Amino acid sequence: MADLDTFAAFAERLADAARAETLERWRSGVAVEGKAGAADFDPVTDADRGAERAMRALIEAEYPEHGISGEEYGDRPARGRWAWSLDPVDGTRSFICRLPTWTTLIALLEDGRPVLGVIDAPVLGERFVGWGERAFLNGAPVRASGCAALAEARVSTTDPYLFEDMGVWERVRAEARTTRYGHDGYGYACLAAGGLDLVIECGLKPHDYNALVPVVHGAGGWIGDWEGGQDFGAGRVIAAGSRALYDEAVRLIA
The missing domain is CATH 3.30.540.10 (Fructose-1,6-Bisphosphatase, subunit A, domain 1)
Structure with a gap:
């Protein structure tokens, strides 16, 4: 340390x-x-x-x-x-x-x-x-929100048109409390500070996500891939204010 x-x-x-x-x-x-x-x-x-x-x-x-x-x-x-x-x-x-x-x-x-x-x-x-x-x-x-339910979550993605399957985003958006767009890496900073509860993105490269992982984890949030693991090689990332919210998003996407 x-x-x-x-x-x-x-x-x-x-x-x-x-x-x-x-x-x-x-x-x-x-x-x-x-x-x-x-x-x-x-x-x-x-x-x-x-x-x-x-x-x-x-x-x-x-x-x-x-x-x-x-x-x-x-x-x-x-x-x-x-x-x-x-x-x-x-x-x-x-x-x-x-x-x-x-x-x-x-x-x-x-x-x-x-x-x-x-x-x-x-x-x-x-x-x-x-x-x-x-x-x-x-x-x-700073600390993440701890939000545990998608129905109460403030959700963001940079651009929904970047999703290969728009249905993935639509399923999440339909269940969320509210959504915002367009923040790139700053969305994950907002999540770490408790202002957003869930960020879902795809098409990210290592320089896009490497810095996000320690910030989100350090703030008590959870960040992983779309399958529930920690393999970001496909560029598909979910960051959440709690592990429970992350797991709910993974189940919905799957």
Whole structure:
């Protein structure tokens, strides 16, 4: 745990470095490109690239033996058990639309398992950090809601049209108390702080979900795959304010 305390402080330095690259660009506006080879429009900006370069430079200077995996640049293999997962701008579509809920996602993995996560929302001035059984918002402890029933749940997904089977989302939406859309990684931060009770998404990549796992678990919530396990390889994620609510969502989806 002492190592994770030290790494958590370093992860906040990474978030500071990313903010220095992203926040002013968000305020002033940036040119947008579509990523080469993407089947649909997949935007990327200088903010994405600049923030990842800044974080990589810090890791390479202070922890040259640590691995690095980021959204915009190639992987650097670890020489040991530690590796960093970086998503410099999670919610680039929100970023280019000048919406404030995009985040920077930073995770530390131990032997491939995410053990420390940061969800940083620069425009909102909110930084969520989680590891072990702890999660914090700007240094103050946060806890998930503990909501145990879908009928009472506040539910979110970024975009229901991303579901291959819209019936999956419709079954959940029909049972939930209320639904909200469009938050990307920030939705999981809201869940950790007790504002949302359930987030369901698909099509996520490791840099999208690695940071979410320690934050949700640290806040006392539960996060897993659509089948009731912890295999996120298919990119299908359910995060919930309690294990009971997670299990109910899994049963409904199945």
